[in-house]
Amino acid sequence: MVRRKRNVPQRGGRQQANSTGGDEPNIYQEMLAEAGVAAPAASSPERPLKRRREGVPSHKKAAETAEPTPVPLAATSISKSSRQSVLDQEDEDEDDDAEFEDVAIPEPTIQTVELGSDEEEDDEDEDLRFQDVDLMMPLTDGDSESQEPRELELNLSAQKSAMTSKQAADRRKPLTKEERERRLDIHKAHLICLLSHVAKRNHWCNDSQVQAQLRSHLTDKMIQYLTPGTNLSQFGRTESLKNGLKQVAEMWTTKYEITEHGMRRSLWAEEVDHLSSYEPPSDMDSCLDKSDFREAAKTLQGSRDVGAQLYCALLRSVGVRARLVCSLQPLSFGSAGPTLPKPKESSKPKSVSKTKEMLSQVAKYREMANAVSPAASAGPSTARRRLGHPNASDYKFEPKAAPSRSRQIFEAPTRIRESPYPVYWVEILDVGHQKWQPTDPVVMNSFWKPKIFEPPITDKENSLSYVIAFNADGTAKDVTRRYAKAYTAKTRKLRIETALEDGKGWWNKVMKMYRPKTPSDLDQIEDNELAGVEAREPMPRNVQDFKDHPVYALERHLRRHEVLVPGAVPSGTVAAGARAPLEKVFRRKDVRMARSAEKWFRLGREVKPMEIPAKWLPKRVQNKRSRFDDQEQNEDADGDAGTPIYTMDQTYLYEPAPVRNGRVPKNKFGNIEVYVPSMIPKGGVHIADEYARRAAYVLGIDCAPALTGFEFKGRQGTAVLKGVVIAKEFEEAVRASIQGMIDLEQEVEEEKRRYVALKVWRRFLMGLRIRERIWSGVGEEERQQADREAELEAEAKGAESDETDEFDMVVDDGDDGGGGGFLVGDDDDDAEGGGGFLVE
Template sequence: MAGRKRVASRNHATNATASASGSSRQTRSSARRSDVPDIYRQMLVEADVQPDAPLPERPLKRRRAGQRNEEPIKTPDSPEVTTKTEDIDDEEDAQFEDVPLPAATVQTIYRDSDEEEDDDDIQFEDIDFSSLPANLDKAEDASKDIVLDFSTQTATSSQKTADRRKPISRAEKYRRIEIHKMHLLCLLAHVARRNQWCNDAAVQDTLRALLTKKMVKYLNPGTQLTQFGRTQSLKDGLEQLGTMYKTKFQITEQGLRRALWAENEEHLKGYKLPDDIESSREKPDFRKAAKSLSGSRDVGAQLYCALLRSAGVEARLVCSLQPLAFTSGGPTLGKPPKQEGKLSIAARYAQMQQDAAKINSTESSGEAADPIRRRLGHPNAMAFQVPTMHPPSSSREAPSVPKRIRESRYPIYWVEILDEAHQKWQPVDPLVTDSFWKPQKMEPPASDRENCMTYVVAFEADGTAKDVTRRYAKAYNAKTRKMRIESAEATGERWWRKVLRAFSRGFTSDLDQIENNELTATELREPMPRNIADFKDHPIYALERHFRRNEVLTPGASASGTIGAGSNGPLEKIYRRKDVQIARSREKWYRMGREVLPNEVPVKFLPKRAKQKADSLDDEEEDDPSGTVGTPIYTFNQTVEFKHPPVINGKVPKNKFGNLDIYVPSMVPEGGAYVADELGARAAFILGVDYAPALTGFQFKGRQGTAVLYGVVVAAEHEEAVRTVITGLKDREADIEKELRTREALKTWKLFLRGLRVRQRIWEGVDSEEETNHQDAARFDDDGNEVAQQHDMEDAAQQSDDSGEAGGFMIDDDYAGGFMLD
C-alpha cells in the first residue's frame, strides 16, 4: 500500500506541473515506470539495469533479400567488332636493305567482352567449411584445455556474410593451378623415394624376424589349392599378420596431412611445424624405425609394405596425395595459436592445487573466509575444512600419459595386395581402419580437414606407379574429378598422363589391362548424382541450368531422368553430356575456318549488356529481322568449311586490307600455297610474283587487337621459287653476320698485339728481375689502390704508329704477328 500512495502523490505532482502535450507524454511514461515496486527496482539495479532508462526504440524492419538503396549499376556496352585502317610509313612497317616493299595496312579488331568471357572464371563451392573447425572435432577437443565462456554469443547475418569465402580471380586461379602441379610433382617424388626404402635389404631383414612359418605359409598359398582356397589362405595370413603388427607398432609421431591455404601472409610468419612431426626423413632414420617399430602411421604403413615384400608377397605402396587445392571455398590454415595465456592441463591442475593450499592457509589464520561457502546458507558450512592438496613435486610425479596425436580417422598410406587367384589388387590397412578387402573404407568425408582424397597413386616394387583413385572414390565423376587437374584446364588430363608416364614400365601387361578394365567399369557403374550441384561439369550428365552461354541441346535430345531442388522444387530434366553442343557466332566460326550457311536460324541469342550504343551494333544485329538484341550463335551442323576464291593465273585473292585471312590450313585458297616465313613477302617482291600477306590472328592488348601478319600466300607454281629466294636471303644474312664477327675479332687482336709491341719497346734492355720488381711497386699507389699506366702505353702506341716501328724492330709488310695488315 505504501508503494501505491507514493505513486498517487507522484502522479498528482506531475499533473499539476504539466502544461503541454509533450509534458503529458512524459507524465504517462513516468507513471508507467513508477508502477514498479521498490523491491524489483533494487533487483534491477543489482542486475546492472537502469529502471529509469528510456524504452528502446522499435527496431527498423529488415530489408528483404534483393532490395538495395542504391540504383543498379549500369555498365557501358562493349563496342561491336569493327575494323579500321591506318596509314603507316614504309620505314615503320618494314626495313630492308636492297628492296623496298610497298606500304601495308594494319588491321585492328575490338573484342566483344560478352562473347569472349568464360563462365567458369569464378569458382564457387557448395560446401561451407567456415563452421567446420567448431563442430568437427568434438571428440578431439575433450583432450584439450577446458575453457568456460559465459558471454552471450549472437549470430547475426552480417557475421555469416563475413565468414563466406570470396571467389578467386582468374589470375589467382592460374597461380594456384601452377602451385598445384608443382606440389603434385613433389609429392610423387616423395612417395617414390619411400617406395624404394621399402625394398631396402636391411629393413626387410629386420622385419622378417616378426614373421612365423605359419604366416609365411598362409601368405604364399600353393598352386594345388582351389581359387577360393588360395584367396582364403591369403586372407588368413593377412589377418594374423595384421593382429601382430598393430600390437607391436606404436604410433608416436604425426604423419602427412592435408595441405591448406593461408588466408593472410601474416598467418604464415608465426607458423611452425608441430613438435611431434615425423622424424624419419632419411634412410638411416627409416631403418631405426624398423628396429624400434615406432613412428608415424605413414611410416607404419611403409614398414608393413616392406614386411609383406620380405615375405614374398607382391605388395604395392598406396598413398593418397594431399596437394594444395586450386579452388576456393575449402578449409584454410587459420590463425597461428597464441602462446601467451595458454596453459596445459598439468599446469592448470598444479595451479589449482596451489590456489587451494593458499585458501586453506588463509582460513586457518582467520584472516578471511571463502565467500562461496559463506553463501551456501548452511549453518555448519563455515566449519567444513577443505582437505589440503599438495602440488606435484619432482619426487612424486604423476604417471606420464602419452600425448594423443590429432589426425584423420582415414589413412594417407596403405598397402595393396595382389590376389593372384583372381588377378586383382586388394587394399590392406592394419593400423588406421584395421580392414582388408574393403576399398570403401579408405575415402574420408568432405568435412575432414586433415584428409582429402583427390589423387590415389599405387607404387609397385619395381618403381612403376598407377593412378587408382577410381577404385576408392565413391563419386569420382560428381565430386572427386572437380578437385583434380583434369577439370582445371583443357590440357590437365594430358599433363597428368605425361607425369605418370615417367613412372610407367613402357608396356602394358595382362595384369595392367585387367586392372584398367576394372577401373573403367567402376567409373561407369557410378550412379547418377542425387544433388543438383553435383551435375555441374559432370562428364556424363548435365542440367540445363548449368549450361554455359554458348552451350545448347542437340535437336531431338531425350531426357535421361528428372531431379527436383528439394521436395517442393520443380522437376528439371537430366540430359546426357553428349547431347550438349557448343554454339558460336559467325565471327568465331570464321576464325575456325567455317562459315554459317545462308538462311540458318540461330539456335540462341547471347544477351548484351544493359546499355548499348547505337553505333556499336554489328552487321549481324542490324540485319536481324526479328529485332532481337543480342549476338546470334549457331551450331556446327549449321556451318560448312570456308573457302577463299581460287588462285587464277597467278593472281592471289585479297580482302579490302590487302591481305588474306589464314586462321587454319583449310583456308588456303585452291591453287595457292602458304609460305610461313617472315621473309616470304620480301622474297615474293624480289621475284615479282603476286602475293598476299597472311593474317594468322590477332594479338590482343586489353580489348583492342592488332592483326598478326606472318608469311605470304602465293600461287602454287611459285612456291618453290619463293622458298629458294628465302634460303638465299638467310644465307646472305648469315654471311654478313659472320663478316661482322670476323671484323670485330680482328680489331680486338690488332689492339692486343699493339699493346704487346708497346710493352716490348718500353722494357727493352731491362732485366726481367728488375722489370718484375718495378711492376709490383708501380701496380699500387700510396693508398694501396691498383693503378694503370694506360696513358703511357697509348703515347707509345701513337709513336709506334707514326714511326712504323715497335719494340726496336721494323714491321714486316707481308707478315706481322700472324695477321695481314690493313
C-alpha cells in the same frame, strides 16, 4: 458453433471464503504452519497489498479483486457508464484505506537459489531466469544520484553493422588469376615431392634388417596361411590368404602402439601472419631416417603411417606380394578447401556467458544482503522460494536438504586425435583371382573393403584425391578410381587434370617415371578393372555434381557457346530442390559447340543461308574491322536481339574466289584472309616468309598480304599479316628471289664482321709500331730491367693483364698510317697533367 464461456474463479472469491470461515482451507495459513511460524492476527493481514500494474485500468483490477455476487436478471440492463462509475468509486475507497494502513515491513533480505542436485546444476540457467529478487532493497550505499532510473539505449543499426562486417570478414575472397596460377604451380611441385617421399618409404620396407626384425613376430601357422600352395583351388588360396591376414592383423593390433601424429591434409593460410604464429604438434612423426625406421621396427611404436609401412615390410618378409598405398595430401589449387585455423588473439577479452554474468550478479546481491542483515541470510534454502511470499526468507526454518549424489570421475585414456580414415595402407595380391585387395590393421582394421577408405568432404584432416600404390620394385600406379565412390563427379574435380588444359598430359608425364618399362599381364588386368569401375559409376544425385561432368550434363550448366542438339533425348531426371521441378539430364555427347558467323568464318566455314540460330547471345561490342560489322549493327538496331550462334551442322566449308590470270582476290583492306589452310584460293599458294612481299614486288608479281589472325592486347585487336598469297606459277621464282635476298644479307653481315676484325688488327699493329719507336735508342739490359720492374708492379697490384703490354695505347681512328703523335706513357704521376698524351 459458438464456444461456451468457461467460468474462471476470481481471486477475491478465495479471500472471501477464507475470511467468512467457509469450508475451503486457507493454503497460505497451512504453509506458514508447516514452516513453524505463528499465524498473524486476522485484523492485521500479513500479506501485503498488491501493487497496481502499470498499463492496466483500475476498473479491471477492481473487477479481479471483487467478490462475485449473484446479479438479478433485471440488473443486466444497467448502462456501462453507471457501472464504470461504481467501480471507480470502489477503487478510490480501497486506495484511501491502503494509504493510512500500517503494515509491518520486515528487514529486507534477498531470496537466493541453491543447487542441491546435479539436475539443478544442469538447469542452472533456468533457475536463474525465474529467480525472485526483492527490488525494494537498497542497491547502493544511499547515493541518491545513482538510484535514479537510467535510460537504456537500444542501437539496432550498430548491431546490424557489426554482424554484417563479421559476415563480410568470414566470406572468403575469390582467387585472382595470378594467385590461381601460383597455387597450381605449388600444387604440382608438392605432388612431385610427395611422390618422392612415398617412394623413399617404400624402399625402406625392403630393408633386410627391418624384415628380419618383424618376421620374428609371425608364427609358422600364420606363414602357412599367408603363402598357400599351388595345389589348392582358386577359392582355397583366397580363403587361406584371408585367414592369414586376419591372424596377422589381430597380432599387429595388439603389439603396435600409436604414439605420434602421422601425415595430415595440407592447408593454406589466409594471411602470412597466421604462419608465423602456427606451431606444429609436439608429437609429430619422428621417423625421418632409415635408422629411425629400424628402431620403430624394434619398439613397434610410432605414427599410423609408420605402422602401415612396417606392416607392409612384415608381409613382404614372408614372400607376400604387398604394395604400399598412400593417399597423397597436396595443397589444393582452389579456394573451396579448409584453411589454417586463425591464431587466438591474446589481447581480446574472453566472452562471458550469460550464466556467469547472472552468477556474478547473484553473488553481488548476496554480499549486499549480508551487509544489511547477516542473520537473515544465514542458511538459505530452496524451500523458501516455493512459498511464493516475497518476505518468506525472513522466517527461520530448517528444511531437509536434498541428498547429494556422488559424481563418478571418469578419465579417458590419452588418445591421439586424427582423422578416422587412414593415409597409408597396404594392398595384397589375391593370386587366385589376380586382383589387388586392400588391408589396414592400424586404423580401419579391415580387409577386402576398398570403398570404406574415402573420408567425407567435411574431414579437415584427410582428403582422397591421389591414391598411389607402390610395388616392391619401385614402380607405382594411380589407383584412385578403386577407392573413390564418385570419381568422375567429385574426386576428379580435385585433381590437376581438370585445372589445366594439359593437366592430364602433365600427370601422365609424372607417373611415367614410376611405370614399368614393359607392362605385365597383371597390369593390363588392373587397368581394365579400373576403367570398368569408372564406367559403372552411377548418375550423380546432386545438381552440383553435374557441372563439368564428362558423361552427363544439365541444361543450366551449359556454357555460353554450348547448345543441345535438336531432338536430344534425356537420360533421366534429377531433383533440384524440395519445391523445384525435376530437371532433365542429357548426355554430354548431345552437347554441341555453337559459334557466331564470324568465328565460323575464321575456322574456314560459312553459315548456310536461311538457317535458324541455335541460340542468341547477349549483345557484345564487335571488332571494327570485321567483315560482318555492318550486318551485326543492323541486327542490333532491329531490336537488340543479340548475336546469333550456329552449330557445325548449320555450316559448310568456305571456298574463296580462285586466282585468275595471276591476279589474287583481295578484300576491301587490300589483303586476303587465310585463317586456315583451306581458305587459300584455288590456283594460289601461301608463302609465309618475311621477304615474300618484297620479292614479289621486285619481280613485279601480284600478291596479297595474308591475314592469319589477330593479336588482342588490352581491349583492341591488331591484325597479324604473315607472308603473301601469289599465283602458283610464280612460286618458284619468288622462292628463288627470297633465297637470293637471304644470301645477300648474309654477305653484308660477313662484310661487317670483316671490317671490325681489320680495325682491331690495325690498332694492334699501330701499338707495336709505337712501342718499337720508343725503345729504339734503349739498350737491351735497360729494357729487360724495365720489363722486370713492370712485372713486379703488376704482381703487387694483383693485375691479370698481359705482361708484354707495358703501355696503354690510344690509336687514332683516322685513315692515315702514322702514329698521329698521341702516345700514352706508363707513369702514374702524369695522370693529372694529361697522362703522357700528346694532344692534337
